[in-house]
Amino acid sequence: MILRKLSIINYKNIRETSIDLSPKMNCFIGHNGAGKTNVLDAVYYLSFCRSLNNPIDSQVICHDEPFCVVEGTYDDEHENEEHIYCGLKRGVKKHFKRNKKEYKRLSEHIGLIPIVVVSPSDTLLIDGGGEERRKLMDLVISQYDRQYMTLLTNYNNALQQRNILLKQENPGPDPTLLQIWEEQMAEAGEEIYRRRSAFVTEIQPLFQQFYTQISSGCENVGLEYLSHGQRGPLLDVISRDRAKDLAVGYSLHGVHRDDLIFTLGGRPMKREGSQGQHKTYVIALKLAQFELLKRTASHTTPLLLLDDIFDKLDAGRVEQIVRLVSGDAFGQIFVTDTNRTHLDAIVGSTASDYRMFEVDNGNIKLLTAHV
């Protein structure tokens, strides 16, 4: 997919803009707080029907304004045009349309415009809890597997019902009811486990390849999937510790406790790695995600959003990333930085099309274009 034109009204600090984009490299340069991330967030919104960092829709509308609109005109792989419209009004259900037709369910849209984002908040993948890493798996898998979201919804619903029962006291929960929800958790959970296992198996070698390339091969990193599904049939695993679950009042076993184990030299990355190594790890992981989505998501090349990625990296790693993303393996790219040094290096090493924009207090101005 290629985003040819992006129009924004009242999205965060961007009052009104309409920009024609390069099919390859789009650079956004500007001071801290200028609105560079907000541009990328608007692009993200058009893919995921939500903001990357703020799940509350009303907070993406510009302060003191009653509504916001984000529109994108895309070309797909066969040069067919797709027009995506998103309109948000305070206190009203959001409107999301594809080619002027309102979606019945927003989940129908997920996966149409695959996207991979590398942003400063990605370090949460290493520093944060397992929820962050499960979110990563879910976000990628849901872009190429249409059933996956339904499985997650079914699983979470059964888990929630079981947890409500586990909190019941005097009398305790009906064992038959507990069993019903356990069976539903296990049924959806087995499928989720199977899909997450396959995802990790696929992404592992891609990740290793990118990490080696960016770090020039001097570090040994690992990526493993950890799941209660590995302990045997999930129904047995979920139900056999009922007594403990009743004591704590929630479900201790199931795919809601899955995790990804990140290592450096066989030790936990969180404890062992430097800030630059953490950053390298998440960038390699995101680029692997990109490669995987390119192969699976309707065979459409995803958009790649690189938000302020060069901070904390040494010159060698920056050079490798610049070389990687400016090559032909990547499609349309959106990259932000506060100074021109890295962005000039990127556009300098690419013979192809690029556009450089300046962002200032929510205003976007085209600085240079090369076709």
Ligand SMILES: Nc1ncnc2c1ncn2[C@@H]1O[C@H](COP(=O)(O)OP(=O)(O)OP(=O)(O)O)[C@@H](O)[C@H]1O
């Ligand atoms: N709903 C909103 N309405 C108006 N302005 C907003 C809204 N939400 C955020 N902002 C403004 O957006 C600005 C931050 O923009 P953004 O995160 O895009 O900056 P940036 O250019 O990426 O900066 P940095 O280089 O520091 O990462 C802040 O000044 C903030 O006040």
